[in-house]
Amino acid sequence: MFIGEYQHKIDHKKRLAIPFKFRKGLGKKAIVTRGIDRCLVIYPIVEWQKLAKKLESLPTSQNDARGFARILLAGAVDVSLDQLGRILIPDYLKSYADLKKTVSILGLSNKIELWDQESWEKYRNKTEMAVGDIAERIKELGI
Numbered sequence: 001m002f003i004g005e006y007q008h009k010i011d012h013k014k015r016l017a018i019p020f021k022f023r024k025g026l027g028k029k030a031i032v033t034r035g036i037d038r039c040l041v042i043y044p045i046v047e048w049q050k051l052a053k054k055l056e057s058l059p060t061s062q063n064d065a066r067g068f069a070r071i072l073l074a075g076a077v078d079v080s081l082d083q084l085g086r087i088l089i090p091d092y093l094k095s096y097a098d099l100k101k102t103v104s105i106l107g108l109s110n111k112i113e114l115w116d117q118e119s120w121e122k123y124r125n126k127t128e129m130a131v132g133d134i135a136e137r138i139k140e141l142g143i
Helices: 020-026 045-056 063-074 091-096 117-129 131-137
Strands: 002-009 015-017 029-034 040-044 077-080 086-088 102-109 111-116
Touching: 002 015, 002 020, 020 040, 020 102, 029 045, 029 063, 029 091, 040 045, 045 063, 077 086, 102 117, 111 117, 117 131
Parallel strands: none
Antiparallel strands: 002 102, 015 086, 029 040, 029 077, 040 111, 102 111
């Protein structure tokens, strides 16, 4: 399980060190793709396979389903963690998430999100201010 928030810098070779705490859950290979809210998502291979299966089952006759599947699947890339636990972030994904120097790395149970630090701080501050209202709207989920 991935939990917690960390900040790491992208080096001049476009590599990002994954927090040590997350490395065991990822293994030696993972999938990175576009996420919702202009972030990137890292999936362990097993979790990616579950998601890909769900995406395959979406109806291709529906425009939204096709678009959503395309964004996630076509944007995906397999990455290998090097001996220091770093992954290479391709330019197109770095650009999509507007990743600059410092990246916020968020553990979200079965996946990891990567955010530009400034974008994450804005999003987090906005969401923290509305957390009471959000909790009220999602109360039917039993949380």
